[in-house]
Amino acid sequence: MKSLIAYYTRTGNTRQIAQLIAKKLNSDLDEIVDTKKRSGIFGFLKAGYEATMKKTTQIKEINKKPGEYDFIILGTPNWNKRMTPALRTYILKFKDVFNQMAIFCSAGGRGVQNFLESVEQLCDKKAVAVMVILDEDDKELVETKIDKFIQEINESSH
Numbered sequence: 001m002k003s004l005i006a007y008y009t010r011t012g013n014t015r016q017i018a019q020l021i022a023k024k025l026n027s028d029l030d031e032i033v034d035t036k037k038r039s040g041i042f043g044f045l046k047a048g049y050e051a052t053m054k055k056t057t058q059i060k061e062i063n064k065k066p067g068e069y070d071f072i073i074l075g076t077p078n079w080n081k082r083m084t085p086a087l088r089t090y091i092l093k094f095k096d097v098f099n100q101m102a103i104f105c106s107a108g109g110r111g112v113q114n115f116l117e118s119v120e121q122l123c124d125k126k127a128v129a130v131m132v133i134l135d136e137d138d139k140e141l142v143e144t145k146i147d148k149f150i151q152e153i154n155e156s157s158h
């Protein structure tokens with residue numbers, strides 16, 4: 001099974017998770033890069049506002065073609081209980097070529113459930129596996145969650 005992990009990250013948590021999954025599942029990785037400045041207090045406030053308003057953004061050119069993969073795994077931090085503008089933009093651009101799909105997010109811990117459902121809705125597709133990694137999770141728990149996530153993905157592709 002050929003799989004691609006497409007993820008956005010602002011401070012690196014989602015990238016770390018993406019890399020761990022990629023190692024275990026032998027997936028390709030593609031980071032979605034937002035061209036907007038998201039650092040500093042104004043960057044932070046604007047990020048939350050734009051996520052709440054369901055805004056899209058300008059993303060850098062995407063290198064890997066999601067339609068060439070059997071499986072797409074989408075990763076994003078949770079911003080104001082919503083997906084990030086960068087992931088929203090990616091989904092709107094490419095959802096028509098997604099095959100099977102799974103979703104993971106990194107989060108402080110608030111408003112995760114509705115948010116995952118909204119990703120499925122935007123993709124017009126049910127995820128075969130979803131995973132939430134909280135900032136407070138220790139290494140062991142992260143490993144356990146990732147192993148379960150990968151098992152669900154593998155089972156769905158047989």
Ligand SMILES: Cc1cc2nc3c(=O)[nH]c(=O)nc-3n(C[C@H](O)[C@H](O)[C@H](O)COP(=O)(O)O)c2cc1C
Pocket residue numbers: 008009010011012013014015044045047048076077078079080081082106107108109110111135
């Ligand atoms: C603008 C903004 C809004 C956020 N809102 C939420 C939230 O509503 N719920 C939550 O659980 N975490 C929230 N967080 C925390 C991030 O989801 C969390 O720290 C995540 O691990 C960051 O991932 P990253 O390092 O890949 O950017 C928010 C973070 C930012 C920057």
